[in-house]
Amino acid sequence: MHPVKERIAAVFGQAQGSGYLLAPDVVLTAAHVVGDCATPRVIAPGGAGPVPCRVVWARDDDRRCDVALLVGERGIVRDGAGDGFAPLVWGRAYDLRPWPGAQAIGYPQVQRDGCGELDTEQVVGTLRPGSGLLGGRYVLACEGGAPEAPAGGGSPWAGMSGAAVFVDGLLAGVVDADPGGWRHGRLTVTPAAALWSDFGFLRECLLAGHKPESRSLASARQLETEEFERRLRDYTVRRAGELTIIGLTLSDGSGETWPLDTAYLSLELVGGRQEGFGPAPRRVEEALAGQRRVLLRGAAGSGKTTLLQWLATVTVKGELPPGLGQLSGCFPLTLPLRRLVRDGGLPAPEEFLAAVAGPLAGLPGARGWVTRRLSEGTLLLLIDGVDEVPEADRRRTLEWVRDLLDAYPDARYVITTRPSAVREGRLAELGFTELELLPMSRADVLAFIGRWHAAAGGPGPLDERLRGFRDALTAAVVRKRDLGRLATNPLMCALICALNRARRGCLPHGRMELYRAALDLLLVRRDREREIAVGPEGPELEQAQLALLQKIAYWLIRNGRSEIEWHKAVEILERALPAMPAVAARGGAEEILGHLVLRSGLLRRPTDETLDFVHRTFQDYLGARAAVEDWDFDLLVKNAHDPQWEDVLGMAVGHAPPRARAELLEKLLARGAAEPAHRRRLHLLAAVCLEQATEVAPDVRARVERAAAGLVPPRDVESAKALAEAGEVVLDLLPGPEGLPDEVAHAVVVTATAVGDERAVPLLARYAAHPWREVRAQLVWAWDRFDTDYYAEAVIGRLRHDDGLAFVAKSAAQLRALKRLGGRPEVWCRGTFTAEELSEAVTPVLRDLWIQGDLGVVDLRALEGAPSLRSLRISGTGEVVGLGAVNPEGLERLDLELGVKRFPA
Numbered sequence: 001m002h003p004v005k006e007r008i009a010a011v012f013g014q015a016q017g018s019g020y021l022l023a024p025d026v027v028l029t030a031a032h033v034v035g036d037c038a039t040p041r042v043i044a045p046g047g048a049g050p051v052p053c054r055v056v057w058a059r060d061d062d063r064r065c066d067v068a069l070l071v072g073e074r075g076i077v078r079d080g081a082g083d084g085f086a087p088l089v090w091g092r093a094y095d096l097r098p099w100p101g102a103q104a105i106g107y108p109q110v111q112r113d114g115c116g117e118l119d120t121e122q123v124v125g126t127l128r129p130g131s132g133l134l135g136g137r138y139v140l141a142c143e144g145g146a147p148e149a150p151a152g153g154g155s156p157w158a159g160m161s162g163a164a165v166f167v168d169g170l171l172a173g174v175v176d177a178d179p180g181g182w183r184h185g186r187l188t189v190t191p192a193a194a195l196w197s198d199f200g201f202l203r204e205c206l207l208a209g210h211k212p213e214s215r216s217l218a219s220a221r222q223l224e225t226e227e228f229e230r231r232l233r234d235y236t237v238r239r240a241g242e243l244t245i246i247g248l249t250l251s252d253g254s255g256e257t258w259p260l261d262t263a264y265l266s267l268e269l270v271g272g273r274q275e276g277f278g279p280a281p282r283r284v285e286e287a288l289a290g291q292r293r294v295l296l297r298g299a300a301g302s303g304k305t306t307l308l309q310w311l312a313t314v315t316v317k318g319e320l321p322p323g324l325g326q327l328s329g330c331f332p333l334t335l336p337l338r339r340l341v342r343d344g345g346l347p348a349p350e351e352f353l354a355a356v357a358g359p360l361a362g363l364p365g366a367r368g369w370v371t372r373r374l375s376e377g378t379l380l381l382l383i384d385g386v387d388e389v390p391e392a393d394r395r396r397t398l399e400w401v402r403d404l405l406d407a408y409p410d411a412r413y414v415i416t417t418r419p420s421a422v423r424e425g426r427l428a429e430l431g432f433t434e435l436e437l438l439p440m441s442r443a444d445v446l447a448f449i450g451r452w453h454a455a456a457g458g459p460g461p462l463d464e465r466l467r468g469f470r471d472a473l474t475a476a477v478v479r480k481r482d483l484g485r486l487a488t489n490p491l492m493c494a495l496i497c498a499l500n501r502a503r504r505g506c507l508p509h510g511r512m513e514l515y516r517a518a519l520d521l522l523l524v525r526r527d528r529e530r531e532i533a534v535g536p537e538g539p540e541l542e543q544a545q546l547a548l549l550q551k552i553a554y555w556l557i558r559n560g561r562s563e564i565e566w567h568k569a570v571e572i573l574e575r576a577l578p579a580m581p582a583v584a585a586r587g588g589a590e591e592i593l594g595h596l597v598l599r600s601g602l603l604r605r606p607t608d609e610t611l612d613f614v615h616r617t618f619q620d621y622l623g624a625r626a627a628v629e630d631w632d633f634d635l636l637v638k639n640a641h642d643p644q645w646e647d648v649l650g651m652a653v654g655h656a657p658p659r660a661r662a663e664l665l666e667k668l669l670a671r672g673a674a675e676p677a678h679r680r681r682l683h684l685l686a687a688v689c690l691e692q693a694t695e696v697a698p699d700v701r702a703r704v705e706r707a708a709a710g711l712v713p714p715r716d717v718e719s720a721k722a723l724a725e726a727g728e729v730v731l732d733l734l735p736g737p738e739g740l741p742d743e744v745a746h747a748v749v750v751t752a753t754a755v756g757d758e759r760a761v762p763l764l765a766r767y768a769a770h771p772w773r774e775v776r777a778q779l780v781w782a783w784d785r786f787d788t789d790y791y792a793e794a795v796i797g798r799l800r801h802d803d804g805l806a807f808v809a810k811s812a813a814q815l816r817a818l819k820r821l822g823g824r825p826e827v828w829c830r831g832t833f834t835a836e837e838l839s840e841a842v843t844p845v846l847r848d849l850w851i852q853g854d855l856g857v858v859d860l861r862a863l864e865g866a867p868s869l870r871s872l873r874i875s876g877t878g879e880v881v882g883l884g885a886v887n888p889e890g891l892e893r894l895d896l897e898l899g900v901k902r903f904p905a
Helices: 192-196 200-208 218-239 304-315 320-326 337-342 350-356 370-376 389-408 442-457 464-477 481-486 490-502 511-529 534-558 566-579 589-599 616-629 632-637 645-654 660-675 674-694 698-709 718-726 727-733 742-755 758-765 771-780 788-794 812-819 835-841
Strands: 008-012 018-024 024-027 042-045 051-060 065-072 088-093 099-106 119-130 138-142 164-167 170-177 188-193 213-218 242-244 257-261 268-270 293-297 331-336 379-384 412-417 433-437 563-565 610-613 807-809 826-830 848-852 855-860 871-877 879-881 892-900
Touching: 008 024, 018 099, 018 200, 018 645, 024 170, 024 192, 042 331, 042 442, 042 566, 051 200, 065 170, 065 200, 088 192, 088 660, 099 170, 138 170, 138 589, 188 192, 200 320, 218 304, 242 481, 304 320, 304 379, 304 412, 331 350, 337 389, 337 848, 350 370, 350 742, 370 826, 389 698, 412 464, 442 464, 442 490, 464 481, 464 490, 464 771, 481 490, 490 511, 511 534, 511 616, 511 718, 534 563, 534 589, 534 610, 534 616, 534 645, 563 616, 563 674, 566 589, 566 610, 566 698, 616 632, 616 645, 616 742, 645 660, 660 674, 660 698, 674 718, 674 727, 698 855, 718 727, 718 742, 727 758, 742 758, 742 771, 758 788, 771 807, 788 812, 812 826, 812 835, 812 855, 826 835, 835 855
Parallel strands: 088 170, 088 213, 293 412, 293 433, 331 379, 379 412, 807 826, 826 848, 848 871, 855 879, 871 892
Antiparallel strands: 008 018, 008 042, 018 024, 024 065, 042 051, 051 065, 099 119, 099 164, 119 138, 138 188, 164 170, 170 188, 242 257, 268 433, 563 610
């Protein structure tokens, strides 16, 4: 239990003071002890002698806080002594109860011996949160009488400042002063709560290697709260800590989930304020850094819900990356809007627990917990799926969000939606940063393929068969452009991996064929290949699964829902079974529904009373098929303006036979012509639907393309991305840069790069000399969507860069291409590079290098031959080696922001 002898430090800065080791090289002390001293020294009993330190954080505002955080140039304790450091937990007082038995150990003046040598004093007393309420500091009232004042004046406690104050082993604060008027019988203390409200302090703790954890100084009520939070924490980890990986069945047939920390892949986001120019995609951890309110957009299957699962898990487990220190001490609650809206009204805060953690909502510690956490600003609300709310309820939902923000402005909020469900800028006035999940880069796709196959193989090394599937698919994704265009999000990548394994490398072509084959895999072949007998249900039910699932899916779509009550699903099957006598003979509707949940691989039961599809995409695919079979084209077109129906329309066109397909497209065009308010959206949707149409009458195709031409050029980034969904058909419609406003030119480039077809490269080359840097930055960022060498010659080599344009390299091949072009002054390396690969960035013209890693090792010995390097920035990496190889004389800027602080020589 703390305090521990080896961690009680003496600090020598502008004055002599005390401190406590949070980690073997991390010291907590008082800011005024450090003062203006640039390199304070620290020594601990039995340690490595005086160790120079750097000040990574300090705050001395005279009243509420007087604390500094120091990091030693080396370990302050002897080698190996820090391995046994016990975890340190902070303690926070939530009421004004006095806490007897508090203690602090430091090196005060009164304990110096006759020769002036330091020694420790253990101060024991009562910590009083109710003293100093206005000033924001606690008081430690000392037991055993006050020491005499020095003969020459001053405080006998001089040197005690910076000592850590502990209550029952919890670090409750830091001694900072001997207040006047109390005859040296009291010490003032900066409370732990003052530090926990400071994002900068928490962030520096994480970077330095100390993971802050806290608990309350316990009263009976607080003990109930802690017990509740412990159980809610475990519950959250169990519920959010696993991913469903489509098509993955382990060798023992135990299901299709995998631990989140093994399977999760950090993707790229774009948006928000950031350093540099251009769209500048960033990894999730970097994009969310410092954000308190985020609106996260992403297409179906892009990983929005998975990202929330990861955020909930790392927050509740206290394993946040350094950039997300603003969430330290927060507790996550995930609110799936589809379920909340289905249940009637949107819940009040104290109803959140009943909605998402019902089994725990009745515990004593749950009373008032949500509102208290919201008021403190320590609740992270993860609000999932605005797009899954029926359009009629969407305005009410956003008003509910606004009410929460007005009542609890200090809480943290992350909201997810598909792009079209909430218009751009709608929540910006409420302080939300809008971010968008990007399509997976080639490197992300290859990483996903590796992780999927590792999960499929279970623990241990991959067997030869799975390794062969992985390697063949990795090569195919790079080599086959049509396959690469399909592998753009985690859902599609998972389906491709599953089908590649099931079909032994023979993959379907096109999105609709991919979905069709995936359903065949999940509905029929999976049980057959796992040698699960059809059983008493018989082959009739196996063949009827698709028709029954379609009816459930179409009901959900027509009613604007993503979940259905179990009894309603039973009623749907009861109405369908009279037309399926062979199936009806095998059992009642409830029994058959149970079979679908157990064996289809497509339905799941979030609760005992509800059902949903494992992914919304399968619901849309099956519902679209039912709509086509029922010839419900009028209903489809009537709802075509609703974002919830966009994918349904596209898939309906893919399902429909040629004549029906032509009719549906003509109805879309006719409604667009008759309704100016929806014309742009409907005509664009018709153009996007052509991507799913393998056969369309030439005159109908021509009409759709003429309507799409009216949407060109796109006017902003949002419309540019929507236009790109139409695919290659738009490339022939996009204009060159001549005469276009800057924003429109940028939007054209966004569309062409998002399509990602080689036919776009000649058009993009015409924009290489554009005067607006934003346009050229987009051309740089899109490099990895095309063949490396072809794009380098046609586009990258032509980009003017005399205005500080940064060239982003995501692979060693791109660095080599830049070197062949003579190098560039400003280069950003994203990803993990070996020393040999990083050396390709070194050219005589290199002045600014930014390395954004993926928590790997960065070896700077590769930069030994960079004579012109003036600026070096490193972020998101796990370890830096060879820093001494960088020439310090010419370097004007050095920024290091690492996931784990390690600086080997």
